[in-house]
Amino acid sequence: MSDKKTKLRSAAWFGDVGKSGIMHRSWMKNQGIPDHEFNGKPVIGICNTWSDLTPCNHHFRKLADHVKRGIYEAGGFPVEFPVFSSSESNLRPTAMMTRNLASMDVEENIRGNPIDGVVLLVGCDKTTPALLMGAASCDIPAIVVTGGPMLNGKHQGQTLGSGTAIWQLSEQVKAGQISMHEFAAAEAGMSRSAGTCNTMGTASTMACMAESLGTSLPHNAAIPAVDARRYALAHLSGNRIVEMVHEELCLSKILTREAFENAIVTNAAIGGSTNAVIHLKAIAGRIGVALELDDWRSAKGTPTIVNLQPSGQFLMEEFYYAGGLPAVLKRLGEANQLPHKSTLTANGKTLWENVKDAPCFSDEVILPPEKPLVKDGSICILRGNLAPGGAVLKPSAATPSLMKHRGRAIVFENIEHYRERIVDPELDVDENSVLVLKNCGPKGYPGMAEVGNMGLPPKLLAKGVTDMVRISDARMSGTAYGTVVLHTAPEAAARGPIAVVRDGDWIELDCEKGRLHLDISEAELTQRLANWQDTSNIATDRGGYLKLYVDNVTQADQGCDFEFLQGCRGAGVPRESH
Ligand code: FES
Numbered sequence: 235m236s237d238k239k240t241k242l243r244s245a246a247w248f249g250d251v252g253k254s255g256i257m258h259r260s261w262m263k264n265q266g267i268p269d270h271e272f273n274g275k276p277v278i279g280i281c282n283t284w285s286d287l288t289p290c291n292h293h294f295r296k297l298a299d300h301v302k303r304g305i306y307e308a309g310g311f312p313v314e315f316p317v318f319s320s321s322e323s324n325l326r327p328t329a330m331m332t333r334n335l336a337s338m339d340v341e342e343n344i345r346g347n348p349i350d351g352v353v354l355l356v357g358c359d360k361t362t363p364a365l366l367m368g369a370a371s372c373d374i375p376a377i378v379v380t381g382g383p384m385l386n387g388k389h390q391g392q393t394l395g396s397g398t399a400i401w402q403l404s405e406q407v408k409a410g411q412i413s414m415h416e417f418a419a420a421e422a423g424m425s426r427s428a429g430t431c432n433t434m435g436t437a438s439t440m441a442c443m444a445e446s447l448g449t450s451l452p453h454n455a456a457i458p459a460v461d462a463r464r465y466a467l468a469h470l471s472g473n474r475i476v477e478m479v480h481e482e483l484c485l486s487k488i489l490t491r492e493a494f495e496n497a498i499v500t501n502a503a504i505g506g507s508t509n510a511v512i513h514l515k516a517i518a519g520r521i522g523v524a525l526e527l528d529d530w531r532s533a534k535g536t537p538t539i540v541n542l543q544p545s546g547q548f549l550m551e552e553f554y555y556a557g558g559l560p561a562v563l564k565r566l567g568e569a570n571q572l573p574h575k576s577t578l579t580a581n582g583k584t585l586w587e588n589v590k591d592a593p594c595f596s597d598e599v600i601l602p603p604e605k606p607l608v609k610d611g612s613i614c615i616l617r618g619n620l621a622p623g624g625a626v627l628k629p630s631a632a633t634p635s636l637m638k639h640r641g642r643a644i645v646f647e648n649i650e651h652y653r654e655r656i657v658d659p660e661l662d663v664d665e666n667s668v669l670v671l672k673n674c675g676p677k678g679y680p681g682m683a684e685v686g687n688m689g690l691p692p693k694l695l696a697k698g699v700t701d702m703v704r705i706s707d708a709r710m711s712g713t714a715y716g717t718v719v720l721h722t723a724p725e726a727a728a729r730g731p732i733a734v735v736r737d738g739d740w741i742e743l744d745c746e747k748g749r750l751h752l753d754i755s756e757a758e759l760t761q762r763l764a765n766w767q768d769t770s771n772i773a774t775d776r777g778g779y780l781k782l783y784v785d786n787v788t789q790a791d792q793g794c795d796f797e798f799l800q801g802c803r804g805a806g807v808p809r810e811s812h
Contacts, residue, residue: 240480243374244277246807247348254810258348275311276479278472279349281340281369283361285319290358290437291381293428293459300465301353301379304472310351310479312472315343317368320360322437330709331681331783333360333367334796337520340368345805350374351479353471357381357430357459359712362440363513366449367795370520372805373486375478377580378450379471380441382459383432383550389423395543396431397713399424401687409695429459432549434542435712439506440513445559446500448488448579452588456558458551474581481582486802489521492574495532496585499573502536502612503562505545505630507712508720511613512682515793519800527624527791530613531748536571538611538630539601544715545630546607548599556599560592569603616719618750619759620705620731620741623723623791625750627743631715633701637745639717640753641668641703645737647769648673649685656691663691668703668741672732675707675725676787676794678770680780682707682721687714703743705750707732707790719743719750721790727770728789734762 242249247258249272259272280301284294298314305312318336320329344352354365354376362380369376387394403420406412430437441455451471457464494514501510511530518525540562542548548556566572567586575586594600601607607630614627614637629637644667646652652671655661663669669688676682686708690699704718707725724730731752735741740753752759774781786796 240276242274242276242350242479243805243807244348244350245274248272249274257812271311275309276350276476277348278305278310278312278475278479279344279347279352280312280314280355281343281352281365282314282316282355283319283357283365284316284355285321287324288319288321288358288361289323289425290430291319291361294355294357294381297355297379297381297465297468300468301355301472304469305476308473308476310476313349315347317343317365320358320364322359327679328681328683329360330794333364334783334799335779336360336364337367338799340365341371344369344372344374346808351475352376353475354378355381357437359436359440359509362437362444363517366444366517367520370485370489370517371799371801371803373484373521373802374805375475375483376449376485377471377475377478378444378454379468380444380450380454382429382457382461382464383438384425384429385427385458385460386432386549386551387424387426389420393549394420394424395433395549395713396424397435397711398433398544398715401714405689405695408689408692427460431713432551433544433713434505434507434540436507436509438550439501439504439510439712442500442504442506442559443497443510443514446497446563447493448577448585449485451581452560453558456550456554458554478580483582486521488578488580489517489523490577491523493577494518494523494525495529495573496577498530499533499536499566499571500563502533503538503566503571504540505538505542505607505611508613508626508628509709509712511626511721512709512790512794516795519793519795520802522802527615530615532573533612535610536612537603537606538608539565539603539606541599541601541607544713552596552599556596557592557594560589561594561600563589564592565594565600565603571603614745614748616743616745616748616750620735620750620752621722622731623789625719625722627717627719627745629745632717636701636703636717638743639668639703640740640742641666643668643670643735643737643739643741645735646671649683652688656689659693661691663694665694665699665702668705670732670735671704671706671708672726673707673770675727676789677772677784678707678725678727680772680784680787682709682790682794684709684711684714686710686720687716687718705732705741723789723791725789727768727772729763729766731759731763733766734759
């Protein structure tokens with residue numbers, strides 16, 4: 235099966251007839267690998283984010299076995315290797331803080347090893363962007379295999395969506411509608427199978443981004459983790475990566491500017507997570523595509539047609555049964571909403587060739603574009619004196635009547651201040667107030683925690699208030715909802731204007747005009763910024779990765795990558811170690 239004409243970078247390790255080749259082959263042979271495996275076969279890395287501490291990815295060793303079968307079958311030589319696994323549910327202070335660390339691990343593993351192509355096993359939120367970022371910086375043939383979403387959560391006859399149910403039930407506890415005991419009873423039913431969050435949270439969003447970018451086979455995003463077809467797709471991806479190596483189909487041929495524009499529109503159509511704004515920017519930066527925050531405005535007018543929580547009703551299981559992402563892309567294309575039909579994908583076909591005949595089996599789950607869930611589901615990009623570097627809001631998760639709002643600020647200096655103050659029955663707050671949370675940005679938290687959807691004051695919840703305008707330099711879980719302004723840049727810890735907002739200041743939000751305004755004079759703002767004192771209290775004095783992160787992370791509008799990691803460094807073979 236192997237094509238001897240293909241120039242393989244692994245030949246620099248295994249193809250040498252002298253001492254160097256003997257050394258590399260000899261140590262590998264301690265795994266029981268016979269001679270013929272080194273005879274010019276493409277060496278395919280399986281980059282695995284398996285970890286018991288990343289529960290969403292804990293089934294990945296089985297997934298890797300199926301990828302291996304496909305690689306062997308196509309004439310390749312599979313080599314599985316572990317990389318740092320960012321666990322959204324366990325890692326503190328945030329999994330986001332380790333996304334760049336994981337990407338460095340991936341990049342150096344690929345470049346430093348005899349690898350001709352790579353299969354990226356991703357699932358939990360940060361693992362998808364981290365592995366794509368690392369592989370993009372090397373620009374070798376790469377294909378994404380996602381672990382797939384969990385089955386629907388079930389508890390006492392109710393269907394529960396990952397994350398979204400946590401936010402909903404905890405608000406009900408605060409409002410006195412259910413007991414803590416009832417909340418806790420739902421715990422096991424929420425996550426009852428292998429897989430990632432089953433809502434259109436960040437993991438599902440990034441899986442859809444990877445598919446719409448063309449980096450995976452069709453249907454990769456939605457097949458449930460425990461569905462046998464997930465393992466068949468892994469096998470086929472193993473087949474395909476070997477061909478990709480022979481075709482020299484590197485990531486830069488797939489990750490074009492047009493592909494990112496397709497992904498931006500797809501995000502609006504699926505009601506995707508705001509985290510995609512940061513991750514797509516970071517991936518684009520690695521492959522050398524200049525993607526700006528304002529490019530997200532290009533999706534304006536794109537309807538949200540995927541009726542999934544947190545914006546809508548259903549979960550990923552139903553999404554797959556309804557036709558998955560190919561059905562969505564087909565509907566977008568037929569409605570002239572898909573900007574580029576001819577972008578190349580991992581299977582060698584164009585995006586449109588892959589989806590043009592895709593059936594849709596449920597108009598309730600994947601809505602016709604003329605009857606959308608939200609007429610304009612594009613991420614709203616906001617600018618103004620409160621966010622000179624920009625901020626974002628997810629319209630499909632917001633209350634339409636609050637998307638144009640003027641209210642008095644109630645300010646929290648950090649997350650601890652918020653937790654202490656929000657429960658104060660004397661807090662001078664009403665439903666028209668604007669909650670402002672500082673020091674939760676990339677440097678300030680650090681890692682930009684998903685706390686932007688801060689819970690409402692219990693006394694307002696008890697009154698039946700369900701949403702308020704909230705503004706922060708934080709992120710929000712893709713499973714969360716509300717009229718929430720996020721990613722305000724520059725952040726407070728970088729002396730952004732959000733740092734000097736005070737209780738009682740008037741703030742204006744106008745999503746239609748893309749405006750976020752602090753209603754004080756320019757002179758007053760300048761004066762406050764001149765007198766600003768850093769209250770973020772970032773403990774970098776112990777050094778380590780935390781210091782590397784805080785010293786180098788860029789702001790949200792720049793993708794939160796490290797400046798020194800941006801760009802493609804290629805996969806040139808490094809010099810020998812002996
Ligand atoms: Fe891992 Fe949601 S916590 S995908």
